[in-house]
Amino acid sequence: MPQIATLTPLSIELTSPQSANGQRAAFQSLWLLARMKHAHDAEGGLVRLADLRGEVSDASTLRMVVSRAFRDFKAWNIEVGWGEDTQREPRFLNAERRSQGPFWLPPAEARRVRMLVSGRAATAAEVASFLGLRSRKARTAEPGSPPPDAVHLQDAAFWKQLVASQQAARQGRLMAPVAGGSTAGSPASALESIRLAGTLAATDFQRALVTLNEAMLWRRLGDNEQARRRLQALKKQRLAHHVAGNDYLGAMECIVSAWCAYTARDLPLAQSLLGGMANDAARGLVLRHHPDVRFEWCNLWALVCRSRALGLSADDKPTAAALAEESLQRFGEALAAAFESHSLDAAQHVAANMGMAAWLFDRVGLSDLPALAHDGHADTTRRAVQWIAFSEWLCGHTDGQGRSAWNAIYLMRIARGHCRPEPQPALAQFRAQKPLDPAAISQLAGPLADAFDAAHWPARWVEVAQARLADHQAGRRRYPGLQHCSLLFEHAWYAAHVGDLKAAEQSLALLREALPQLVPSDRAYFTESWNDTLPAELVLEAKPPRRPAARKKTVRRSG
Incomplete structure (x- = not known):
C-alpha cells in the first residue's frame, strides 16, 4: 500500500524556559x-506589526525581531506567510516585504503547531495569558481607558474638519491660491482643512482617513507624485496597525492608485x-457591498474602457464597440x-461622463451600440446634452455644491463639434461657422433646460469660459491642469469666433505656459487642436507648439 505522508508536529513549550521540540x-x-x-x-488569521509592539519589541527593533523569528522558523522547518493575501504559498512571496507583515500560518502548518504548558496541552486561557491578550483586554476595560477606536468627545472637531475638507473639494476650493494663500475671512481650502483634521486625529483610523483624503486631493489637483507619496504612507499605516475599516481603506487605496495611472494615461496599469x-x-x-467604493470602481473602469474604445475605433471596430458598450454599462452601474x-x-460626475461618452462614441462611428438602442437611436447630441444637463441640475440642487467645469467644457466642445473647416482656415471662414449657442443647447436639454440658469450660463460661450477662468484666477475655484487648459482653449476658440483675437491670444499664451504639466497624450490633443482648428491669423500671432517630430497615427479627438 502507498504510504500516506504525515506532517510532523511542532511542539512549543510556553513555560519558561521556552522551547520548540525540546530545544531552547x-x-x-x-x-x-x-x-x-x-x-x-x-x-x-493575521498578526500585524502592531500586535508585536509592546509585547516582544518596540518600534526600533521590530525588523530585527522579525528577521530572527524567520531564521528560527526555518530551523524549525515551519512555513510562515506574510502580506494580506493568505491564499498565497509562502515560498513564492517577496522576502523584501516580509518585515512589513502582516504574518500568518497556512492551515496545514497551523495544524502542526502544538502549544504545551509543562508538557501538556495548553488551555485557551493559558495561551491568552502567555500572549498577554487577557491583560490587554483588561486594560481596555478599565475606567478611563476606552477602546482605541472608540468615539471620544473631542472627535467632533476632527469630523467637522473632515467634512469641511470634503465640502471645499466639492466646491472646487482644492487649495489656496498660489499668491498669498487664503485671505482673511475666506473659507479654508480642502487641503488646509484636511491638514487641520490631521492635527486633530486621535485614532489610527482617523489618521489613515486623513492620509487617504490627502491622496485623493493631490490626485484631483493633478499631482500624481504627491498622491502616490500619500498612498505609500497609507499603506504603511494599514500594515503597521490594526486599523478599523482596513478593507475599505485598502480598496480606496487601490482605486486612487488606479486613478493616478489613468491620469498618467497608463490604461493597462x-x-x-x-x-x-x-x-x-x-x-x-x-466592492460588492460598499456603494461608494462600487461607484468609484465602476466610474473609473468605464472611463478606461471609453479611452480604449476611442483609441481602437479606427483600427479595430469590433473591439472598440465592445469596449464602448462595456463603458456605458459600467457608467450605468456607477450611477x-x-x-x-x-x-x-x-x-453628477457619472452623468456628465455618460453624456460625453455617448457623444464621443458617435463622433468615431460607435453610435450603433445596444446600450444606446433602448429609445430607437435618438439623436446622440440631444442625448449627450441631456445627460450633461442632468449633471448640472444635480449640481444646482446640492447644498453648497460648486458648478462643474467639466460640464461647461463638454458642452462647449459639443456646441462646436460639427464645425470642421480646413486646417487653419482664414478668419472669415472660421467666423462663418455656426456652433450651437447656449440657447440651442438649452433647447436640446428639453425638460432639463432649467439647469442652465443665467447666473452661471451667460448668453455667449466666450462669457461662459471667461467666468470660469475668472473664478480660477481669483482663487474661488482651483481647476486642475487638464480642466484649466481645456477652459483656456475653449475661451480662445470662442473669443476668436466672435472676433476678439487679442483675448484669444492671451488665453493661448496662458495655455502654452500650462501645457508642460500635462501628460504627452493630452499635450498632443491641444497641439493638434491649436494647429488645425484655429484661424490662420490667430495661429500666425500665437505660434502653436510644435507637433511631435515623428507623428504616429492617432485618433482625432473631439476638438
Whole structure:
C-alpha cells in the first residue's frame, strides 16, 4: 500500500524556559509563532506589526525581531506567510516585504503547531495569558481607558474638519491660491482643512482617513507624485496597525492608485489595478457591498474602457464597440451606486461622463451600440446634452455644491463639434461657422433646460469660459491642469469666433505656459487642436507648439 505522508508536529513549550521540540527557543520567535497559531484558530488569521509592539519589541527593533523569528522558523522547518493575501504559498512571496507583515500560518502548518504548558496541552486561557491578550483586554476595560477606536468627545472637531475638507473639494476650493494663500475671512481650502483634521486625529483610523483624503486631493489637483507619496504612507499605516475599516481603506487605496495611472494615461496599469481589486477576496467583498467604493470602481473602469474604445475605433471596430458598450454599462452601474449611497455629487460626475461618452462614441462611428438602442437611436447630441444637463441640475440642487467645469467644457466642445473647416482656415471662414449657442443647447436639454440658469450660463460661450477662468484666477475655484487648459482653449476658440483675437491670444499664451504639466497624450490633443482648428491669423500671432517630430497615427479627438 502507498504510504500516506504525515506532517510532523511542532511542539512549543510556553513555560519558561521556552522551547520548540525540546530545544531552547528565543522568546520573541516562539511568541510570534504562538500568536499566529492563536490568530489562525480564534481570530482573522493575521498578526500585524502592531500586535508585536509592546509585547516582544518596540518600534526600533521590530525588523530585527522579525528577521530572527524567520531564521528560527526555518530551523524549525515551519512555513510562515506574510502580506494580506493568505491564499498565497509562502515560498513564492517577496522576502523584501516580509518585515512589513502582516504574518500568518497556512492551515496545514497551523495544524502542526502544538502549544504545551509543562508538557501538556495548553488551555485557551493559558495561551491568552502567555500572549498577554487577557491583560490587554483588561486594560481596555478599565475606567478611563476606552477602546482605541472608540468615539471620544473631542472627535467632533476632527469630523467637522473632515467634512469641511470634503465640502471645499466639492466646491472646487482644492487649495489656496498660489499668491498669498487664503485671505482673511475666506473659507479654508480642502487641503488646509484636511491638514487641520490631521492635527486633530486621535485614532489610527482617523489618521489613515486623513492620509487617504490627502491622496485623493493631490490626485484631483493633478499631482500624481504627491498622491502616490500619500498612498505609500497609507499603506504603511494599514500594515503597521490594526486599523478599523482596513478593507475599505485598502480598496480606496487601490482605486486612487488606479486613478493616478489613468491620469498618467497608463490604461493597462489602471485596468490591472482595478481588476486585481475585484478579484481580491477582501476588497472584492467591499466592492460588492460598499456603494461608494462600487461607484468609484465602476466610474473609473468605464472611463478606461471609453479611452480604449476611442483609441481602437479606427483600427479595430469590433473591439472598440465592445469596449464602448462595456463603458456605458459600467457608467450605468456607477450611477446606480451613486444613488444607492445618496451621493448627488457622485451622480453628477457619472452623468456628465455618460453624456460625453455617448457623444464621443458617435463622433468615431460607435453610435450603433445596444446600450444606446433602448429609445430607437435618438439623436446622440440631444442625448449627450441631456445627460450633461442632468449633471448640472444635480449640481444646482446640492447644498453648497460648486458648478462643474467639466460640464461647461463638454458642452462647449459639443456646441462646436460639427464645425470642421480646413486646417487653419482664414478668419472669415472660421467666423462663418455656426456652433450651437447656449440657447440651442438649452433647447436640446428639453425638460432639463432649467439647469442652465443665467447666473452661471451667460448668453455667449466666450462669457461662459471667461467666468470660469475668472473664478480660477481669483482663487474661488482651483481647476486642475487638464480642466484649466481645456477652459483656456475653449475661451480662445470662442473669443476668436466672435472676433476678439487679442483675448484669444492671451488665453493661448496662458495655455502654452500650462501645457508642460500635462501628460504627452493630452499635450498632443491641444497641439493638434491649436494647429488645425484655429484661424490662420490667430495661429500666425500665437505660434502653436510644435507637433511631435515623428507623428504616429492617432485618433482625432473631439476638438
